[in-house]
Amino acid sequence: MPKFTRKKLLCLTAPLAAVPIAGKLVLEGSSAEAAGHDHAAHNTSASHTSTSHAAVGHAAMIGEGAPAVGGPHDLDALLYPPPALPHEPGRLRELTIVATDREVEIAPGVFFPAWTYNGTIPGPVVRATEDDVLRVRFVNAGAHPHTIHFHGIHPTNMDGVFEIVERDGELTYEFPARPAGFHVYHCHATPLKKHIHKGLYGAFIIDPKEPREPARELVMVMNGYDTDGDGENNFYTVNGRTFYYARYPIRVKQGELVRVYLANLTEFDLVNSFHLHADFFRYQPTGTGDRWEYTDTVMQCQGQRGVLEIRFAHAGTFMFHAHQSEFTELGWMGYFQVEE
Amino acid sequence: MEAGSSAVGRGVAWRVWAFVPILLLAVVVGAFASTGDRLLDLVGQSPPPADELDIRRVEFRPGEIRVLARNPQREPITIAVATVDDAIVPFTTDGPDELGRLRSTRVVIPYDWVADEPITVGLTSSTGIQTTAEIGAAVETPTASARGFVGYGLVGLLVGVVPVALGLLWLPSLRRLDARWLGGFLALTCGLLAFLGVEALFEAFELQAGLPGALGGPGLVLLGVALATLGMTLVSSRLGRGSGATGLALALLVAIGIGVHNLGEGLAIGTSFAVGELQLGTFFVIGFMVHNVTEGLGIAAPAARERVSVTRLAGLALVAGAPAILGAWLGGYATNDTLAVLFFGIAAGAALQVVVEVGRYAARTTPGGLRSGAAIGGFLAGIAVMWATGLFVG
Numbered sequence: 001m002p003k004f005t006r007k008k009l010l011c012l013t014a015p016l017a018a019v020p021i022a023g024k025l026v027l028e029g030s031s032a033e034a035a036g037h038d039h040a041a042h043n044t045s046a047s048h049t050s051t052s053h054a055a056v057g058h059a060a061m062i063g064e065g066a067p068a069v070g071g072p073h074d075l076d077a078l079l080y081p082p083p084a085l086p087h088e089p090g091r092l093r094e095l096t097i098v099a100t101d102r103e104v105e106i107a108p109g110v111f112f113p114a115w116t117y118n119g120t121i122p123g124p125v126v127r128a129t130e131d132d133v134l135r136v137r138f139v140n141a142g143a144h145p146h147t148i149h150f151h152g153i154h155p156t157n158m159d160g161v162f163e164i165v166e167r168d169g170e171l172t173y174e175f176p177a178r179p180a181g182f183h184v185y186h187c188h189a190t191p192l193k194k195h196i197h198k199g200l201y202g203a204f205i206i207d208p209k210e211p212r213e214p215a216r217e218l219v220m221v222m223n224g225y226d227t228d229g230d231g232e233n234n235f236y237t238v239n240g241r242t243f244y245y246a247r248y249p250i251r252v253k254q255g256e257l258v259r260v261y262l263a264n265l266t267e268f269d270l271v272n273s274f275h276l277h278a279d280f281f282r283y284q285p286t287g288t289g290d291r292w293e294y295t296d297t298v299m300q301c302q303g304q305r306g307v308l309e310i311r312f313a314h315a316g317t318f319m320f321h322a323h324q325s326e327f328t329e330l331g332w333m334g335y336f337q338v339e340e
Numbered sequence: 341m342e343a344g345s346s347a348v349g350r351g352v353a354w355r356v357w358a359f360v361p362i363l364l365l366a367v368v369v370g371a372f373a374s375t376g377d378r379l380l381d382l383v384g385q386s387p388p389p390a391d392e393l394d395i396r397r398v399e400f401r402p403g404e405i406r407v408l409a410r411n412p413q414r415e416p417i418t419i420a421v422a423t424v425d426d427a428i429v430p431f432t433t434d435g436p437d438e439l440g441r442l443r444s445t446r447v448v449i450p451y452d453w454v455a456d457e458p459i460t461v462g463l464t465s466s467t468g469i470q471t472t473a474e475i476g477a478a479v480e481t482p483t484a485s486a487r488g489f490v491g492y493g494l495v496g497l498l499v500g501v502v503p504v505a506l507g508l509l510w511l512p513s514l515r516r517l518d519a520r521w522l523g524g525f526l527a528l529t530c531g532l533l534a535f536l537g538v539e540a541l542f543e544a545f546e547l548q549a550g551l552p553g554a555l556g557g558p559g560l561v562l563l564g565v566a567l568a569t570l571g572m573t574l575v576s577s578r579l580g581r582g583s584g585a586t587g588l589a590l591a592l593l594v595a596i597g598i599g600v601h602n603l604g605e606g607l608a609i610g611t612s613f614a615v616g617e618l619q620l621g622t623f624f625v626i627g628f629m630v631h632n633v634t635e636g637l638g639i640a641a642p643a644a645r646e647r648v649s650v651t652r653l654a655g656l657a658l659v660a661g662a663p664a665i666l667g668a669w670l671g672g673y674a675t676n677d678t679l680a681v682l683f684f685g686i687a688a689g690a691a692l693q694v695v696v697e698v699g700r701y702a703a704r705t706t707p708g709g710l711r712s713g714a715a716i717g718g719f720l721a722g723i724a725v726m727w728a729t730g731l732f733v734g
Binding site: 065067106107108109110111112225227228234235242243326329330331 | 420421423
């Protein structure tokens, strides 16, 4: 009698027993032939013990190995600002900014339902020289009411706070460009957190009367994305795409002056930061005044910004990233490729 | 002749008619499907899919983390990003990029994890929804080695077979008891089986709550309970030739009921240990031994009035105890939550059905029946003993 019962029990559970064996075969098969889908090139041939550290180190996060979206020149318009013009009081600078809703691929395969200025996150780099008159035609082609709030000194009815631009509406902002420095612009419709975090922000450079020293100029807007709506960012980037400058390092020359306009438009997290490896830079908060700090790490609160000037002493690959390790590993990391 | 053939004709028509509702259903379904979502748009717009994955198992291998994930929703999900402790990490998968409904894939992440420390593994869908699994302590997952196989087998033996066998050694003492006391011990058997049944039922409901909606549901538990209850009734009527099992046959029923439960217990031990949730300490094993020794007593009580050979006793011990070994192996190397739910349902049904069988027997053989002090006291004592010895395990 007991025999009969045991057999029944075994019959019941025999299919279960086959699972681990089958699973093991499948797994070993896939790792041996490297038939798996490689999502971010890691060395599948690396053995499980001593060399596994290389696969998880930064070496895996450069060039093709970095999980970034798009081609090498996709972000050129955001990285390289338009040229500075000489001081000429009263000169009219006209531009059009259109708010649109679109899905933006922020990390490989991850699509963020964004609200954008001119289709990108961050929006276009706006540049003027002090005492220019900016005339910004703003068209709201999005599904929600929006504004553009420029930082600077201007009449309050041009501040993008009280005059909400409804869907399909438009408004032209006109104000003198001042003070000289590095500023930001962003939507100021409520709920504020939502409108900014969705992607409505950008860099705003006002060149001083006395032009800055000629340099290789770059714009970096630090941001984050909360993709699952829990009030915490899941991804961090500069200029909108995770690990983009790890995949496509920024090429500069040894000894040339490199100027970075750095702004923080991260939502949810109080601060963001920029840290340069293997060299130092001087930092001018808000791009105003004569006070420069000599450092390799700067911290910015939400909406803070400043100007960095670097002259690389050596050639090579120089990492830069947020010094919040979490932000670094969630996408905010890149390299300068310094050539002789 | 004519009347006969028309009767046959009516019989066939009746059978054909039975297919008409099915055919009509197919037509209606087809018509509805061809309208696309237009009809549903009348009601309003559906919310987007949750895009949450079901992370079934996380395994730690040297320099590597393996995550078994399933798509629990109707719409397909694409795993776009893997994270470990809130850091984006490279990964490979052995399945398709886009996971269809209820499809699973194994995500392999090269990672230098730290032993014994908590770790959070996350998978992010293409819509940016992150599903995370928090592991209390990263511990290397046992692979199917001969050593581990023997180890799990030994644990199963220690918590299953050994205590049951020891408990059976009470048989000679039970033989000397008068009918009233023996009735008390039969009631005690009922009490402890009721305890095990409730425990298994609770476990089954808890497990099903964690399953994706399509796979889980209390109905699955009910299926398990019904399977076991009816199966045990069938076995009982065969063994007792229609009049309910007695003596050795009843002891066998009790052993089966306990065996099914011990399979679940072994499964739970093996799984928790494999995924690093359980400290498989000496005290834990001792606790289970103490807890399970009463199960042997439960099997022995119905057989107290019969001559039982040592071979048969050993057989009973194996039926009741050996499934713990099998469970530990299964839990240690593979888990299937859906089957586990069904399984705990079966364990609950089996235990509760045996309560009925033993109860009927006790009602016949105990002086004063089930309303006697011995029966009531024994039943309550059975529950109390299981609860008290359970303290050793928890």
